Amino acid sequence: MSDDDEITLGRIETEVALLMRFGEATRRATGTAEHRVLDRAAYVILRHLDTAGPQNVSALAARLNLDGSTVTRQVSALQRDGLIVRAPDPTDGRGTVISPTPAGLQRMAAVQNARTRLYGDMLADWSTEDRTTLATLLGRLNQALVNRNRPR
Amino acid sequence: MSDDDEITLGRIETEVALLMRFGEATRRATGTAEHRVLDRAAYVILRHLDTAGPQNVSALAARLNLDGSTVTRQVSALQRDGLIVRAPDPTDGRGTVISPTPAGLQRMAAVQNARTRLYGDMLADWSTEDRTTLATLLGRLNQALVNRNRPR
DNA sequence: GATAAGTACCTGTACGATACAGCTATCTGA
DNA sequence: TCAGATAGCTGTATCGTACAGGTACTTATC
Secondary structure: OOHHHHHHHHHHHHHHHHHHHHHHHHHHHHHHOOOOOOOHHHHHHHHHHHHHOOEEHHHHHHHHOOOHHHHHHHHHHHHHOOOEEEEEOOOOOOOEEEEEOHHHHHHHHHHHHHHHHHHHHHOOOOOHHHHHHHHHHHHHHHHHHHHHHOOO | OOHHHHHHHHHHHHHHHHHHHHHHHHHHHHHHOOOOOOOHHHHHHHHHHHHHOOEEHHHHHHHHOOOHHHHHHHHHHHHHOOOEEEEEOOOOOOOEEEEEOHHHHHHHHHHHHHHHHHHHHHOOOOOHHHHHHHHHHHHHHHHHHHHHHOOO
């Protein structure tokens, strides 16, 4: 590996670490404040239910890299708030199928819109190409992460 | 905002959310495992001390977007492990200057190298241009985040 | 220079997110 | 049919964090 490559990798490492820290802080600030609409895992659970359809706890846990017990508790909280419903899995007596409620989807969409607007504000002076490139490269980075965690 | 822009922003939002989740999981997995070398905040504290020089708790807290009490505890843990030293601030009797020890810098560098290598593995099939572009765009994204949080 | 207001740090306490271990109910393959 | 696997839940522990309050020190005002 050349020195230049080393430097670039170091920059990526730094920027990702920074991004994680900012994201944490932002989530904390906006989550604790006026909204308290959706905590971190609740949002990703609802998103995943929306895009990938109703599914059981184990599938969610595997997809989100979380322990089953964690998802159980998150789902219980979501159910308490009326954002998801549990139904017995008709094909497997052990399973429980989690589906989002209209209220849950609406709540998720509201958070999603707020975040999208936030990015729109922050990236207001970016060119269309730069935005597209960022989205693409982040997608590839995530894919690389997935491949590393689940090499097949 | 055009529909295309909206879609791109949505993609960015999605990818950042994914990245945060993967990063969490990765940190958890590598942190709990063989190493237990440095938890999240300890690593960023040591990094910051390395790049920005010795400084007091308040400065660290402000820079890391953390509560002062949180940094106090992190610093105490780092001191217990011999990775930093506390010294009275000669210019302010209330203050305490935190400096990394050689052991602390070494530990930090080891983690940093491991992470950099990890990125090198993951991005092995990326072109040099793509890597550089990712580093640059992530840097600009973080800058945009900073500007939003601390508008001046 | 006395005193009020501000600041730096620490400690007590609480909470949220998570993991692991163990439990019960159910399923599946030999 | 039954032994082992799996799905989900609950108990418990840990970690990172915030907020509130205390103490020691500093700075500004008169």
